[in-house]
Amino acid sequence: MASAAEQLAASLNLGVLSKATELKKRIWFTLGALIVYRVGTYVPLPGVDASVMGQMMAQHGGGILGMFDMFTGGALRRMTVFALNIMPYISASIIVQLMTAALPALEALKKEGEAGRKKMNQYTRYLTVVIATFQAYGIAIGLESMRGANGGAVLDPGMFFRMSSVITLVGGTMFLMWLGEQITARGVGNGTSLIIFAGIVANLPHALASLLELGRTGALSPVFILAFLAIAVAVVAFIVFMERAHRRVVIQYPKRQVGARFFGGDSTHMPLKVNTSGVIPPIFASSILLIPATVAGFSRDAGAGWLSYVAAALAHGQPLYIALYAFLIIFFAFFYTAVVFNPQETADNLKKYGGFIPGIRPGSATADYFDYVLTRITVIGAIYLAIVCLLPEILISKYGVPFYFGGTSLMIVVSVTIDTITQIQSHLLAHQYEGLIRKARVKGRGR
Numbered sequence: 119m120a121s122a123a124e125q126l127a128a129s130l131n132l133g134v135l136s137k138a139t140e141l142k143k144r145i146w147f148t149l150g151a152l153i154v155y156r157v158g159t160y161v162p163l164p165g166v167d168a169s170v171m172g173q174m175m176a177q178h179g180g181g182i183l184g185m186f187d188m189f190t191g192g193a194l195r196r197m198t199v200f201a202l203n204i205m206p207y208i209s210a211s212i213i214v215q216l217m218t219a220a221l222p223a224l225e226a227l228k229k230e231g232e233a234g235r236k237k238m239n240q241y242t243r244y245l246t247v248v249i250a251t252f253q254a255y256g257i258a259i260g261l262e263s264m265r266g267a268n269g270g271a272v273l274d275p276g277m278f279f280r281m282s283s284v285i286t287l288v289g290g291t292m293f294l295m296w297l298g299e300q301i302t303a304r305g306v307g308n309g310t311s312l313i314i315f316a317g318i319v320a321n322l323p324h325a326l327a328s329l330l331e332l333g334r335t336g337a338l339s340p341v342f343i344l345a346f347l348a349i350a351v352a353v354v355a356f357i358v359f360m361e362r363a364h365r366r367v368v369i370q371y372p373k374r375q376v377g378a379r380f381f382g383g384d385s386t387h388m389p390l391k392v393n394t395s396g397v398i399p400p401i402f403a404s405s406i407l408l409i410p411a412t413v414a415g416f417s418r419d420a421g422a423g424w425l426s427y428v429a430a431a432l433a434h435g436q437p438l439y440i441a442l443y444a445f446l447i448i449f450f451a452f453f454y455t456a457v458v459f460n461p462q463e464t465a466d467n468l469k470k471y472g473g474f475i476p477g478i479r480p481g482s483a484t485a486d487y488f489d490y491v492l493t494r495i496t497v498i499g500a501i502y503l504a505i506v507c508l509l510p511e512i513l514i515s516k517y518g519v520p521f522y523f524g525g526t527s528l529m530i531v532v533s534v535t536i537d538t539i540t541q542i543q544s545h546l547l548a549h550q551y552e553g554l555i556r557k558a559r560v561k562g563r564g565r
Contacts, residue, residue, distance in 0.1 A: 141306075141545050148305035151297055152316045158200045158293075159193040159317070163286060165279050170264050170271035171197040188527060191317025197271075199290040201257065202250055204313050207295045210245035212398065214238060219457045246295060247288060254287035255280060306545070307538035315534040318527050350528070353506060357532045360502045364389040365495050367488070369473045388464075390492060393499040395454040397533060400507045400526040403446035407432055407439060443511065444504045451500035461488035 162168055172195055187194040190203035218224040218238070227234045258280040264271035272279055294313060301309030329346070332338040366387040432439045465485035474480050478487045507526060 141542070144304065144306045144545070145542075148301055148307065148312065151301050151305060151309075152312065155200070155294065155297060155313055155316060156191070156320060158290065159191050159198050160196065161199045163197050163199060163201065163283060165273050165282070166197050166261060167268070167271050167273065168197045169268065171195065171261070174264055174271075188321070189314055189317060191320050193317070197261070199286050200294060202253055202287050202291045203317065204291065204294045204298060204310055206250035206253060206291050207242070207246045207298075208310065208314075209249055210242050213245060214242050216457060243295070246291065250288045250291040251284060254284040257287065258283040306541055307534070311530075311534045311537065314530060318531055349509070353509065353528060354532055356502075357506060357529055358536065360393060360499070360506075361391075361533055361536055363392040365392070365491060366390075367491060368476060369468065370476050371471075371473050390459075390488075390495060391499075392495050393451075393502060394459055394492070394496065395451045395499070395503075397526060397529045398454045399447045399450035399500070399503055400529065402450045403443055403507075404526060406446060407443055440508060440512070444508060447504045447507060448500040451503055452496055455492065455496050455499075459492060461485040461492065464488055 186203075186205065189205060190201060193200040193203060214224070218228055224238070227237055230237075261271045261283070262275040262279070295310075298309030298313055301307065301312055305312075329338075329343060333340055333343045366389055369386050369388050371384050371386075430436075432442070462482075462485040465481060465488060468474065468484060469480040475484055475487060478484050506529060510528070
């Protein structure tokens with residue numbers, strides 16, 4: 119008995135120590151990869167005077183450039199090798215998902231399991247290269263046309279600069295794509311999301327310092343700053359609540375008899391998230407609405423009067439901007455939810471494995487029920503997205519608080535944090551189960 123107890127204690131201690139070591143390795147790998155990413159955001163693009171780009175961002179930072187600079191962690195402002203960040207990969211992923219819903223060939227490929235998933239990932243990588251190439255070439259041409267107080271942004275413009283810039287920027291994006299995949303496989307959390315998360319969080323101290331500087335200079339009152347920070351905390355708490363909210367749909371499996379024994383008859387539930395679309399609607403809506411203002415800002419010298427009029431009507435805080443922003447968020451919330459969740463396919467899978475919703479006939483009636491429930495919870499999710507994104511947007515436009523306190527950035531930070539913590543808890547739970555299994559085996563041997 120003593121030897122059995124010693125074996126039990128030794129196995130449990132060894133199991134806990136080894137599993138804790140494995141989780142530590144994953145966490146340290148994730149932190150190391152994010153440090154590599156942050157170092158890369160300070161490696162300058164060859165042949166570019168970054169100060170000119172900084173002046174341009176200071177003039178037009180409220181447009182789409184400011185939003186993308188927020189996602190890149192300041193790499194665009196400094197014009198570094200990671201200026202495109204991982205955004206081309208995200209755009210390619212979204213396009214492939216949308217095409218999967220529209221093209222039967224891609225939809226069939228998606229259903230082929232692991233082999234189909236690898237093929238679609240390959241298509242996503244190819245599309246990432248194409249998108250990054252076009253964006254990098256556009257940046258190179260734009261840099262050649264920029265002029266600052268000390269001269270042009272490009273020291274030696276020409277085809278060699280354009281080609282070298284395209285190769286460098288596309289290479290930086292592909293490296294970040296690979297780094298994100300390594301974090302997902304060998305670290306903790308979703309690598310792509312963590313890279314964007316790191317870029318936003320890295321600039322939050324500077325944004326907070328800018329907010330306090332506005333209070334020091336008298337541009338904002340201390341009471342307003344405290345109220346704004348309290349609102350930001352309340353918005354974060356609201357985001358956490360809504361991102362974890364879901365509707366449980368009860369699923370029943372019938373009993374089946376094998377010989378003299380009965381199996382099945384279990385009842386479970388299918389969680390339907392209130393916000394199925396995530397942060398995609400605010401990102402799409404912001405991109406569409408900020409394009410006219412950005413184009414007008416670059417075209418003022420060309421006398422584009424109608425663009426200036428459109429830009430003034432769609433400026434931050436204007437009634438037309440707020441109305442269109444809310445409409446686009448709600449539209450993309452429904453559109454993207456319809457893309458990522460197929461009621462008919464879910465109903466067919468339930469019917470295939472014998473599952474059913476109590477009181478609902480399998481097949482088309484179940485699909486209609488899923489569509490009924492999903493439509494109604496998506497209304498709540500879309501309204502939640504509109505409120506979270508519009509409230510900080512009004513404060514940003516009216517009082518000039520930093521972009522990093524916007525609804526989109528707060529949603530990304532909170533969502534990625536929740537997802538990463540959930541994965542860490544899953545690792546710990548799996549380790550706990552493995553320890554219990556070892557304990558049961560040792561007890562069995564002792565008997």
